[in-house]
Amino acid sequence: MNYQIELRHFIYFLAVAEELHYRKAAEKLFISQPGLSTQIKQMEEILGTQLFVRDKKKVQLTPAGAYLKKEVEFILNHLDQTKKQVKLIGSGQMGEVRIGFLGSAMQSVVPDLLLQLKEKFPGVHTTLEELSNRSQINAILADRLDLGFVRLARVPKGLEVKSVFEDTFSLVLPAGHVLDERDFKHIGQVANEDFILFSQDYSPMYYDTVLSICEDSGFVPNVSHKSVHAQTIFKLVENKLGIAIVPTTLQHGFQMKVKFIEMKNIKQRAVLSMVWKSDNRNPALQNCMDLLLKL
Amino acid sequence: MNYQIELRHFIYFLAVAEELHYRKAAEKLFISQPGLSTQIKQMEEILGTQLFVRDKKKVQLTPAGAYLKKEVEFILNHLDQTKKQVKLIGSGQMGEVRIGFLGSAMQSVVPDLLLQLKEKFPGVHTTLEELSNRSQINAILADRLDLGFVRLARVPKGLEVKSVFEDTFSLVLPAGHVLDERDFKHIGQVANEDFILFSQDYSPMYYDTVLSICEDSGFVPNVSHKSVHAQTIFKLVENKLGIAIVPTTLQHGFQMKVKFIEMKNIKQRAVLSMVWKSDNRNPALQNCMDLLLKL
DNA sequence: TCTATTTGATAATTCATACTTATTGATTAT
DNA sequence: ATAATCAATAAGTATGAATTATCAAATAGA
Numbered sequence: 072m073n074y075q076i077e078l079r080h081f082i083y084f085l086a087v088a089e090e091l092h093y094r095k096a097a098e099k100l101f102i103s104q105p106g107l108s109t110q111i112k113q114m115e116e117i118l119g120t121q122l123f124v125r126d127k128k129k130v131q132l133t134p135a136g137a138y139l140k141k142e143v144e145f146i147l148n149h150l151d152q153t154k155k156q157v158k159l160i161g162s163g164q165m166g167e168v169r170i171g172f173l174g175s176a177m178q179s180v181v182p183d184l185l186l187q188l189k190e191k192f193p194g195v196h197t198t199l200e201e202l203s204n205r206s207q208i209n210a211i212l213a214d215r216l217d218l219g220f221v222r223l224a225r226v227p228k229g230l231e232v233k234s235v236f237e238d239t240f241s242l243v244l245p246a247g248h249v250l251d252e253r254d255f256k257h258i259g260q261v262a263n264e265d266f267i268l269f270s271q272d273y274s275p276m277y278y279d280t281v282l283s284i285c286e287d288s289g290f291v292p293n294v295s296h297k298s299v300h301a302q303t304i305f306k307l308v309e310n311k312l313g314i315a316i317v318p319t320t321l322q323h324g325f326q327m328k329v330k331f332i333e334m335k336n337i338k339q340r341a342v343l344s345m346v347w348k349s350d351n352r353n354p355a356l357q358n359c360m361d362l363l364l365k366l
Numbered sequence: 367m368n369y370q371i372e373l374r375h376f377i378y379f380l381a382v383a384e385e386l387h388y389r390k391a392a393e394k395l396f397i398s399q400p401g402l403s404t405q406i407k408q409m410e411e412i413l414g415t416q417l418f419v420r421d422k423k424k425v426q427l428t429p430a431g432a433y434l435k436k437e438v439e440f441i442l443n444h445l446d447q448t449k450k451q452v453k454l455i456g457s458g459q460m461g462e463v464r465i466g467f468l469g470s471a472m473q474s475v476v477p478d479l480l481l482q483l484k485e486k487f488p489g490v491h492t493t494l495e496e497l498s499n500r501s502q503i504n505a506i507l508a509d510r511l512d513l514g515f516v517r518l519a520r521v522p523k524g525l526e527v528k529s530v531f532e533d534t535f536s537l538v539l540p541a542g543h544v545l546d547e548r549d550f551k552h553i554g555q556v557a558n559e560d561f562i563l564f565s566q567d568y569s570p571m572y573y574d575t576v577l578s579i580c581e582d583s584g585f586v587p588n589v590s591h592k593s594v595h596a597q598t599i600f601k602l603v604e605n606k607l608g609i610a611i612v613p614t615t616l617q618h619g620f621q622m623k624v625k626f627i628e629m630k631n632i633k634q635r636a637v638l639s640m641v642w643k644s645d646n647r648n649p650a651l652q653n654c655m656d657l658l659l660k661l
Numbered sequence: 662t663c664t665a666t667t668t669g670a671t672a673a674t675t676c677a678t679a680c681t682t683a684t685t686g687a688t689t690a691t
Numbered sequence: 692a693t694a695a696t697c698a699a700t701a702a703g704t705a706t707g708a709a710t711t712a713t714c715a716a717a718t719a720g721a
Contacts, residue, residue: 120456161415
């Protein structure tokens with residue numbers, strides 16, 4: 072009667088919370104459904120709180136269950152990371168920093184940073200993952216990621232941000248476009264063209280900034296396509312399906328039949344920021360931040 | 367051979383890490399020393415890392431063990447906190463109650479109620495949304511809302527209603543109108559004026575009631591304008607585009623050049639009711655209702 | 662050098678309980 | 692109506708965490 076919560080409970084709970092279906096969850100866990108039922112029930116008894124509502128053909132989380140789900144996700148992620156760190160420290164290496172980045176960050180600062188990190192802390196292993204702004208924020212909050220490179224004006228409470236690179240914007244035109252660098256005065260000259268932009272979901276800040284650039288020239292762009300890949304955007308421009316506005320450094324690393332016209336005379340900049348959790352417990356990240364904040 | 371780490375391991379580990387002495391740690395844990403030894407050993411096997419150095423008469427933490435100790439402390443603390451929170455949310459002392467209300471409820475009961483709620487359950491967070499009767503009912507049925515303040519005679523099955531406030535009706539006239547409070551006897555005196563009422567969609571009950579008030583005086587009102595905003599109605603009256611009949615408490619909170627004549631002698635009342643779902647699972651709402659139903 | 666004492670690790674055994682299979686009762690779909 | 696699907700319950704099994712008993716190694720005191 073006087074049991075203790077165990078990690079097993081959490082893993083089972085998470086499976087049910089995700090599937091909202093006992094049999095499916097049990098299959099995923101490779102255990103029998105009755106076993107799962109009793110374990111969840113026991114868990115509810117230990118916590119003294121109902122976690123699921125099972126009424127007639129459907130399983131749902133209670134408010135307490137929904138809260139617990141978030142916490143359990145965090146705890147299990149943190150535990151995984153801790154296990155890795157323990158192994159690394161135990162084997163004499165220093166640790167791991169899990170880094171997320173927007174595709175557009177790979178052209179400018181991130182490679183530099185990785186080189187510096189490798190030099191100063193050869194023992195620190197880094198993992199890299201290309202993710203959207205939103206995914207990075209969520210991953211950092213859930214402790215699946217230590218450090219993110221995003222383009223965001225604001226971040227949730229509990230996270231710290233530091234701007235690391237300010238880039239001008241460039242107009243991207245098909246190679247044979249009539250407008251040339253010499254003739255270019257302002258963006259209003261291409262107001263009638265179709266625009267190809269990064270999706271608003273992918274980077275709201277980028278989207279807003281581009282709109283504000285156009286607004287400053289007195290027009291609302293006609294957005295014909297949206298994409299999350301620079302590659303795709305350039306390809307579309309190359310095929311004359313529209314023109315684009317992107318951070319200037321994005322021109323490096325792609326072989327495309329497009330021309331870039333840097334817009335130095337406008338005030339808007341593409342700001343790339345680092346984000347991390349104020350209370351991140353990864354000792355390798357501490358070292359990493361000490362280095363990075365000095366740059 | 368293929369075990370999993372469990373919280374038990376962490377608790378045992380922490381005891382040993384604190385005591386640096388197996389027998390003493392075992393005593394503290396109320397288990398036998400050999401049991402503790404095997405569990406720690408198993409833990410080291412699972413993690414693939416040595417956590418303690420036991421050489422000749424003394425037990426000490428390895429670097430990996432020292433790191434793990436810090437993390438285990440954090441995890442166990444966080445877990446304790448989470449358990450407490452889950453209990454609080456489960457018992458309704460903490461959580462969120464999503465409240466909808468008709469604009470006209472903001473003048474009378476809702477603010478009072480919120481104050482009382484904050485006082486008794488400081489942990490319960492409330493969200494407020496101004497919605498029409500119909501929108502509130504739909505939102506409650508769809509579980510997007512926990513509690514609504516409506517003016518309705520009937521509600522769909524599965525919902526509960528309780529009248530919370532009965533307001534008299536007032537006649538709203540332009541400031542310079544010939545009819546005065548002293549001269550006023552019955553609504554028939556203004557039978558020939560244009561009437562400005564809340565839309566029938568917005569509150570069918572209000573609309574019906576106003577019609578019945580007029581009917582009792584033997585006339586059918588000429589409705590020239592309809593609106594969903596009290597603000598608009600008063601503005602129209604101010605500009606002599608008609609007169610209105612509204613719940614009396616609506617006169618508070620607006621700065622308008624209109625005069626109110628309260629009609630105490632008629633039987634009709636503007637009834638404000640609470641609505642909620644009988645089988646709402648939100649524990650915070652349960653507490654909220656316990657409080658409210660006592661008033 | 663010999664005990665006596667203390668340490669953590671083994672060995673053998675016991676016992677709690679997480680898990681299994683079999684079944685039920687309730688609900689929905691055909 | 693019949694079949695199918697769901698979670699809960701019941702009874703039995705087996706895994707492994709605990710126990711007791713013991714050991715080997717180290718220290719300290721005579």
